[in-house]
Amino acid sequence: MTLDLPLIWAGLLAFSVLVYVILDGFDLGIGILFPFVRTETARDQMMNSVAPVWDGNQTWLVLGGGGLFAVFPLAYAVIMPALYAPITVMLLALIFRGVAFEYRWKTRRGKFLWDGSFAGGSILATFAQGIALGALVQGIPVANRAYAGGWWDWLTPFSVLTGAALVVGYALLGATWLIYKTEGELQRAAYRFAWIAGGGTLALIGIVSLWTPFLNANYMARWFGWPQVLYVIPVPLLVALCALALYRGLSAKRQLMPFLASLGLFILSFVGLVISFFPYIVPSSVTIWSAAAPDDSLSFTLVGAAVLLPLILLYTIHAYWVFRGKVGATGGYR
Amino acid sequence: MESLDALLLARVQFAFTLSAHIIFPAFSIGLASYLAVLNGLWLLSGRGVFLNLFDYWKKIFAVAFGMGVVSGVVMTYQFGTNWSVFSDRTGPVLGPLMAYEVLAAFFLEAGFLGIMLFGRERVGPKLHFFATLMVALGTLLSAFWILAANSWMHTPAGYALNDAGQFIVTNWWAVIFNPSFPYRLVHMVLASYLTTAFVVGAVGAHHLLKGRAVRQDNSADRTMFSMAMWMATAVAPLQILAGDLHGLNTLEHQPAKIAAMEGHFETRAGAPLILFGIPNASEERIGYAISVPKLGSLILTHDPNGVVRGLKEWPKHERPPVGIVFWSFRIMMAIGFAMLGIGAWSLFLRYQRRLYDSPWMHRAAVLMGPSGFAALLAGWFTTEIGRQPYTVYGLMTTAESVSAIDAAAVGASLATFIVVYFAIFGAGTFYILRLMRRPPEPAEPGLPADEPIQAAGLMPGPVLSRAKRGAAT
Numbered sequence: 175m176t177l178d179l180p181l182i183w184a185g186l187l188a189f190s191v192l193v194y195v196i197l198d199g200f201d202l203g204i205g206i207l208f209p210f211v212r213t214e215t216a217r218d219q220m221m222n223s224v225a226p227v228w229d230g231n232q233t234w235l236v237l238g239g240g241g242l243f244a245v246f247p248l249a250y251a252v253i254m255p256a257l258y259a260p261i262t263v264m265l266l267a268l269i270f271r272g273v274a275f276e277y278r279w280k281t282r283r284g285k286f287l288w289d290g291s292f293a294g295g296s297i298l299a300t301f302a303q304g305i306a307l308g309a310l311v312q313g314i315p316v317a318n319r320a321y322a323g324g325w326w327d328w329l330t331p332f333s334v335l336t337g338a339a340l341v342v343g344y345a346l347l348g349a350t351w352l353i354y355k356t357e358g359e360l361q362r363a364a365y366r367f368a369w370i371a372g373g374g375t376l377a378l379i380g381i382v383s384l385w386t387p388f389l390n391a392n393y394m395a396r397w398f399g400w401p402q403v404l405y406v407i408p409v410p411l412l413v414a415l416c417a418l419a420l421y422r423g424l425s426a427k428r429q430l431m432p433f434l435a436s437l438g439l440f441i442l443s444f445v446g447l448v449i450s451f452f453p454y455i456v457p458s459s460v461t462i463w464s465a466a467a468p469d470d471s472l473s474f475t476l477v478g479a480a481v482l483l484p485l486i487l488l489y490t491i492h493a494y495w496v497f498r499g500k501v502g503a504t505g506g507y508r
Numbered sequence: 509m510e511s512l513d514a515l516l517l518a519r520v521q522f523a524f525t526l527s528a529h530i531i532f533p534a535f536s537i538g539l540a541s542y543l544a545v546l547n548g549l550w551l552l553s554g555r556g557v558f559l560n561l562f563d564y565w566k567k568i569f570a571v572a573f574g575m576g577v578v579s580g581v582v583m584t585y586q587f588g589t590n591w592s593v594f595s596d597r598t599g600p601v602l603g604p605l606m607a608y609e610v611l612a613a614f615f616l617e618a619g620f621l622g623i624m625l626f627g628r629e630r631v632g633p634k635l636h637f638f639a640t641l642m643v644a645l646g647t648l649l650s651a652f653w654i655l656a657a658n659s660w661m662h663t664p665a666g667y668a669l670n671d672a673g674q675f676i677v678t679n680w681w682a683v684i685f686n687p688s689f690p691y692r693l694v695h696m697v698l699a700s701y702l703t704t705a706f707v708v709g710a711v712g713a714h715h716l717l718k719g720r721a722v723r724q725d726n727s728a729d730r731t732m733f734s735m736a737m738w739m740a741t742a743v744a745p746l747q748i749l750a751g752d753l754h755g756l757n758t759l760e761h762q763p764a765k766i767a768a769m770e771g772h773f774e775t776r777a778g779a780p781l782i783l784f785g786i787p788n789a790s791e792e793r794i795g796y797a798i799s800v801p802k803l804g805s806l807i808l809t810h811d812p813n814g815v816v817r818g819l820k821e822w823p824k825h826e827r828p829p830v831g832i833v834f835w836s837f838r839i840m841m842a843i844g845f846a847m848l849g850i851g852a853w854s855l856f857l858r859y860q861r862r863l864y865d866s867p868w869m870h871r872a873a874v875l876m877g878p879s880g881f882a883a884l885l886a887g888w889f890t891t892e893i894g895r896q897p898y899t900v901y902g903l904m905t906t907a908e909s910v911s912a913i914d915a916a917a918v919g920a921s922l923a924t925f926i927v928v929y930f931a932i933f934g935a936g937t938f939y940i941l942r943l944m945r946r947p948p949e950p951a952e953p954g955l956p957a958d959e960p961i962q963a964a965g966l967m968p969g970p971v972l973s974r975a976k977r978g979a980a981t
Contacts (some may be wrong), residue, residue, distance in 0.1 A: 202957025227764035229577070233614050238585040247599020247674070254595075255911040262921045263587055265582050266928050272578050272933055276571070280939050317594055319672065325914050467600035468676045475604040482611045 180466035194234035203348020205296020249465040264302035304340030308333030316459035339378035346371035350433035383469030514915040532576030538704025564948040594909035609653035616646025658690035691754035703880025708737030710877025713870035740851035765894035779804040779816040836889040843883035
C-alpha cells in the first residue's frame with residue numbers, strides 16, 4: 175500500500191494555516207481594537223492578554239510558509255510572486271506589531287509610538303492577509319511553471335472586500351477573546367465591540383460566500399451543482415448555528431461562548447474554502463499533486479513533522495492551559 | 509535591460525535582508541553557548557559572579573533572539589517572492605532542509621527558552637541548566653540545517669534532475685554532508701563564538717575602564733573580560749586554521765572564487781600573495797599591487813612553485829565580480845589577524861598579571877567590540893558574491909533563478925525594507941546598548957516578570973504562573 179503523500183501534506187498544511195488563522199487571528203484582533211480603547215491601563219491589559227502566546231501563534235505562519243516551500247515548491251513559486259505586494263506589506267506590518275510587544279515596555283517617552291506601531295501593524299497585516307486570500311480565491315494564472323499575471327492582479331473589488339472582511343472578522347475574534355480574558359470596564363467595551371464586529375462579520379461572510387461562486391465555474395458546480403449540494407449544505411447550516419450561538423452568548427453575557435462561536439465561524443469559513451479549492455492548491459491552475467515535490471522529499475520532511483508537530487501542539491495547549499483565567503492590568507505572565 | 513535592473517535590485521534586497529538577519533542569529537549562537545558555560549561554571553564552582561553574569565547576559569540574549577526571530581520570518585517568504593524559479597527548481601532539495609531548520613527553531617523556542625529565561629527558581633538549577641544546554645544545542649541545530657542548505661548550493665551533491673527541470677534528491681546523506689558543508693559549519697560557528705567573545709570582551713573592558721575609580725567589586729567585569737580574552741587567544745588561531753582549510757576546499761570546488769579573492773587574473777606557477785591593490789576587472793589586472801612573491805602558491809598548493817589558476821581561465825560571463833570579493837576577503841582577513849593580535853596581547857598581559865590594569869588593552873578591546881560582525885558580513889559577502897554568477901554552483905545561474913519581477917516592485921519593497929529595518933533594528937540595538945551600558949551588579953536582577961518579552965516564546969507558562977502564584981501566597 176502506498177500513501178498519498180501529497181494529500182497528507184496538503185492536509186497538514188491546511189491544518190497549519192487554519193491554526194494560524196484562528197490563533198494569530200485573535201491577537202491581531204486585539205491590535206485592531208487598540209485604537210478604540212483610550213485608557214492606558216486597558217491597553218496594558220489588552221496586550222497582556224495575548225503577550226505570552228502571540229509569538230507562538232505567529233510561528234504557525236513560518237511553518238505554513240516554510241512547509242509550502244518544502245512540499246509544494248511549485249505552488250510556493252507561483253503564489254509568492256503573484257501576491258508580491260500584499261505578502262511584503264504583511265511581513266513588514268508583522269515586524270512593527272511584533273517588536274511593539276517588547277519595546278513598548280522599554281520606554282515611557284516613546285510608548286505612544288509603539289502603541290501606534292502595534293495597532294497600525296495589526297490592521298495592515300490583517301488587511302494584507304485578507305487581500306492575499308481574496309487574490310488566491312479569484313485564481314492565479316500560470317504558464318511554464320511560473321506566475322503569468324500582472325503586478326496589480328491582486329487588487330480587485332473582491333480582494334478589497336475579503337481584506338475588509340478579515341479585519342472585521344479578526345476584530346470579532348479579538349473582542350470575544352477580551353470578553354473571555356478580562357472583566358469590568360474593558361469587558362463591557364469588548365461586548366460592545368463584539369456586537370458590532372459580529373454583525374459585520376456575518377454580513378461580510380454572506381456577501382463573500384455569494385460572490386465566490388460567480389468567480390469560477392468550478393466553485394459554482396461545487397456549491398450549487400446537483401447532487402454535490404447535498405454534501406456541502408451542512409456548512410451554511412452550521413454557520414447559521416454558530417451565528418445563533420454568538421447572538422445568544424452575547425445577549426446572555428456569557429464569557430466563553432462568544433469566543434467559541436466566533437472560532438466556529440472561522441473554522442467553517444475555512445472548510446468552505448477547502449471545499450471550493452480542492453483539488454487545486456492554486457485555483458484553478460495547479461493541483462495538489464502537480465505542485466508536490468517528489469515523494470522522497472515529502473517523506474523525508476514528514477518524519478520530522480510527525481515527531482515535532484504533535485509536540486508543538488501539546489506545548490501550545492499546555493501554554494494556553496497555564497494562562498487560563500482573567501488577565502490583570504499588570505503582569506504579562508500572570 | 510529592465511530585467512537586469514530587477515535582477516540587481518532583487519540581489520541587493522536579498523543581501524540586505526539577509527545581512528540584517530544574520531547578525532542576530534550569529535550573536536545568539538555564540539551567546540547561547542556562553543550562557544551555558546556560565547551556568548555550568550556556576551554549578552561547578554558555586555561562585556556567585558557566574559550567576560550574576562548569566563543573569564546579565566540573558567537579558568541581552570532575549571532582545572537579540574527576538575530580533576532574530578522577527579527578521580527571520582521575512583527570509584521564509586523572500587525565496588518565493590523574488591526567487592521563484594529557484595524555489596521551484598531547488599524546492600525538493602532545499603525545502604526539506606529549511607523545514608527542518610524551522611522545526612528545530614520552533615522546537616527550541618517552544619521548549620526551553622522560557623525555562624532558561626525565567627525558570628531557575630521554579631524548576632531547580634539542574635533542570636534549568638539542562639534547558640540552557642538545550643537552547644545552545646537548538647541554536648547550533650538551526651545553524652546545522654541552514655548551513656547544509658547553503659553549502660549544497662555551493663557544492664551540490666546527491667541530486668538528479670527530473671523532467672520538470674527540478675533538482676531531486678538521490679541521496680539525503682550526500683545532500684546534507686555535501687563537500688563544503690563541514691568546513692562552512694565549523695567556520696561559521698567559530699565566527700559566531702568569536703563575534704560574541706569580542707562583544708562580551710568590549711562590555712567587560714568598558715566597565716573596567718569606567719569603573720576603575722568608583723566601583724568596589726568589579727569581579728564580574730574582570731571575569732567576563734578574562735573569559736572573552738581566553739576565547740580570543742584560543743579561538744582566533746583556530747578560526748584562521750579553519751578558514752585556511754575552508755579556502756583549500758573552495759579551491760577544489762570553486763577555483764574561480766579563489767582567483768577573485770586572491771586577485772589572480774593570470775594562471776601561473778609560483779603565484780605571489782597580493783596583499784593590497786586595486787582590482788581592475790575591465791583591464792584584467794590588479795593595479796598598484798603590493799605582493800609577496802611565491803607566497804600565494806605556497807598557501808594554496810603548499811608548494812612555492814605550484815600552479816594557481818587565474819580568472820582568465822574562465823570566460824568573462826562566468827567570473828565573479830572581482831572588486832567586492834577581493835576587498836571583502838581582505839577586510840575579513842585583517843579583522844581575523846587583529847583578533848589574533850588581541851588574543852596574543854591579552855595572553856602576554858595575563859602572564860605579566862596586568863590584564864585588568866591595562867587601559868590601552870581595554871580601549872583596544874572596546875574598539876574591537878563590533879569587529880566580529882564586520883568580519884562575519886565580510887566573510888559572507890566573499891563567499892556569496894564569489895560564487896556568482898551561480899546560485900546552484902555550475903548548474904543554475906542567478907539570472908535564471910529570479911522571479912519575473914518588475915524593477916519598480918522590487919525597488920519599492922527594497923526601499924521600504926531599508927527604512928523599516930533601520931527604524932526597528934536601530935531601536936532594538938539602542939535597547940541592547942542601553943542594557944550593556946549598565947554594569948553587572950553583585951545581585952543581578954532577572955528579567956522583569958511583568959513585561960512581555962518576545963524571546964519567552966511559547967513556554968514561559970508553567971514556570972511563571974507558578975512563580976507568580978508562589979509569590980502571591
